[in-house]
Amino acid sequence: MPEKIIYLDYAATTPVDARVAQKMAGCLTCEGLFANPASAHAPGRKARGAVEQARVQVAALVNADLGEIIFTSGATESDNLAIKGAAHFYRNKGRHVVTSRIEHKAVLDTCKQLERDGFEVTYIKPDADGLIGPQAVAQALRPDTVLVSIMHVNNEIGTANDIAAIGAIVHAHGAWFHVDAAQSAGKLPIDLKQLPVDLMSFSGHKLYGPKGIGALYVRSQSHVNLDPLIHGGGHEHGLRSGTLATHQIVGMGEAYRIAREEMSKDVTHCSALRQQLWQALHAEVPEALLNGHPTQRVCGILNVGFPGIEGESLLFACHDLAVSGGSACTSADKTPSFVLRALGRDDQLAGSSIRFSVGRFTTKEEVQTAAHIVSGEYHRLRELAPAAG
Amino acid sequence: MSDPFAGYNDTVRTHFRTPRNAGRFAAGHERILAGSAGQRRHGREVEFQLQVTADGRIGDCRYHVYGCPATIALCSLTSEALKGRTPAEAAGFSVVALADQLGLPAEKRDAAVTVEDAVRAAAGRYNAALAVSPAVPQLQA
Numbered sequence: 001m002p003e004k005i006i007y008l009d010y011a012a013t014t015p016v017d018a019r020v021a022q023k024m025a026g027c028l029t030c031e032g033l034f035a036n037p038a039s040a041h042a043p044g045r046k047a048r049g050a051v052e053q054a055r056v057q058v059a060a061l062v063n064a065d066l067g068e069i070i071f072t073s074g075a076t077e078s079d080n081l082a083i084k085g086a087a088h089f090y091r092n093k094g095r096h097v098v099t100s101r102i103e104h105k106a107v108l109d110t111c112k113q114l115e116r117d118g119f120e121v122t123y124i125k126p127d128a129d130g131l132i133g134p135q136a137v138a139q140a141l142r143p144d145t146v147l148v149s150i151m152h153v154n155n156e157i158g159t160a161n162d163i164a165a166i167g168a169i170v171h172a173h174g175a176w177f178h179v180d181a182a183q184s185a186g187k188l189p190i191d192l193k194q195l196p197v198d199l200m201s202f203s204g205h206k207l208y209g210p211k212g213i214g215a216l217y218v219r220s221q222s223h224v225n226l227d228p229l230i231h232g233g234g235h236e237h238g239l240r241s242g243t244l245a246t247h248q249i250v251g252m253g254e255a256y257r258i259a260r261e262e263m264s265k266d267v268t269h270c271s272a273l274r275q276q277l278w279q280a281l282h283a284e285v286p287e288a289l290l291n292g293h294p295t296q297r298v299c300g301i302l303n304v305g306f307p308g309i310e311g312e313s314l315l316f317a318c319h320d321l322a323v324s325g326g327s328a329c330t331s332a333d334k335t336p337s338f339v340l341r342a343l344g345r346d347d348q349l350a351g352s353s354i355r356f357s358v359g360r361f362t363t364k365e366e367v368q369t370a371a372h373i374v375s376g377e378y379h380r381l382r383e384l385a386p387a388a389g
Numbered sequence: 390m391s392d393p394f395a396g397y398n399d400t401v402r403t404h405f406r407t408p409r410n411a412g413r414f415a416a417g418h419e420r421i422l423a424g425s426a427g428q429r430r431h432g433r434e435v436e437f438q439l440q441v442t443a444d445g446r447i448g449d450c451r452y453h454v455y456g457c458p459a460t461i462a463l464c465s466l467t468s469e470a471l472k473g474r475t476p477a478e479a480a481g482f483s484v485v486a487l488a489d490q491l492g493l494p495a496e497k498r499d500a501a502v503t504v505e506d507a508v509r510a511a512a513g514r515y516n517a518a519l520a521v522s523p524a525v526p527q528l529q530a
Contacts, residue, residue, distance in 0.1 A: 313405070313456065313461060316394055317405075317458075347432075384411055384453060384461065385434070387453075
């Protein structure tokens with residue numbers, strides 16, 4: 001048994017990189033950049049400088065302009081601001097929004113709220129691999145569609161959508177295109193000078209930055225307008241009022257700087273570990289099923305279905321691993337994952353699926369141990385179970 | 390978020406990890422009563438076997454179980470508790486009461502009911518068999 005829990009839940013959140021934590025610590029105390037970045041005095045201007053430096057770092061990772069990055073409290077707020085903000089601003093133009101059935105709850109619940117506000121929402125069904133096809137988006141568009149929101153990478157299965165192709169269709173139709181990139185930033189190349197995307201959500205804590213900070217990209221050339229969610233003070237071009245959290249912003253900036261400089265290394269590392277894990281699991285459990293597209297995917301997420309055993313028992317048996325079960329994205333919720341159900345997995349297989357997500361600090365030894373634990377517990381539970389009828 | 394497994398005490402955890410009497414009696418064993426309950430598609434399936442001794446008492450038990458940790462632990466604990474009882478006593482054994490004693494959450498009551506139903510189905514065969522012959526026949530599910 002391992003002496004400590006093996007953390008394989010990087011898609012849920014990542015530890016803060018020590019280099020990030022160091023930068024953040026420099027923004028908190030008397031000697032640091034603690035002043036209000038909106039203040040005109042010298043300490044305030046220094047804090048403001050650090051904030052703007054972070055904005056440069058975030059923008060650089062995705063090839064955006066400085067003025068296009070709005071800091072928020074996280075990707076959930078970014079999704080809310082993008083979707084509610086655009087829908088409400090353009091409500092007189094149209095009241096139809098398109099999204100998919102397997103978006104993050106930050107998008108789905110926001111769309112549900114729009115429905116309560118009088119909008120109509122079309123939820124596109126993914127294909128069996130979890131991809132949202134451009135043609136499926138095209139078919140969902142209506143004359144009154146004002147916004148399409150499709151995630152770049154699915155948080156449960158890691159499948160990566162062709163947002164360039166989807167965006168081209170959305171723009172040809174004259175609608176705005178929002179992309180939740182919480183799981184793809186720093187893992188897949190994103191060039192917002194090239195991509196037909198108007199709004200893109202980012203997270204700090206999915207990329208070795210702190211929790212409580214995120215950003216929304218608002219394309220300047222699109223001239224897309226948003227109704228703000230939070231009023232008071234006019235910060236961030238009036239789109240997100242509130243005193244800027246210098247330490248959080250600086251942390252996100254440093255995390256994105258590191259991600260940009262080390263992306264190739266991180267991707268190579270995570271791809272190799274993910275491949276090692278899948279090969280080890282598949283060798284020991286040949287009946288294991290890969291959930292999601294085999295190649296069109298992000299490097300660090302591996303979602304595997306284990307047939308013939310009950311999901312809660314599998315997760316409980318693997319208590320030395322920090323992984324996510326097939327019950328939505330919260331193991332406390334026993335409802336089978338709506339993402340896996342949308343892919344056509346039955347309740348049993350959706351319930352007995354595990355999302356493994358590796359990251360910068362995962363080791364080969366951890367992956368090897370994890371595969372050993374999971375396959376051992378799988379066979380133990382399988383042996384306990386009656387023969388399938 | 391609360392720990393989804395917080396309702397499992399050390400006893401439940403131990404019996405989940407190392408279930409007693411799991412499996413199936415080898416072919417050729419005599420005086421076996423078998424019963425089952427639950428359906429896999431509903432998340433829970435239990436098959437119970439009771440071996441009845443010549444003096445009409447349960448000498449040993451076996452089971453197969455598909456289900457949550459509570460279901461597995463309850464099968465294990467029940468298999469221990471049934472030894473030495475008569476089939477009639479086994480049929481009246483309350484797995485639900487056992488679950489309550491273990492402090493299992495109320496939502497796990499269905500697990501206890503499924504185990505109880507499987508045991509009752511097996512024990513019930515003893516009574517049916519006796520009505521035909523005083524010797525317990527081989528009754529495999």
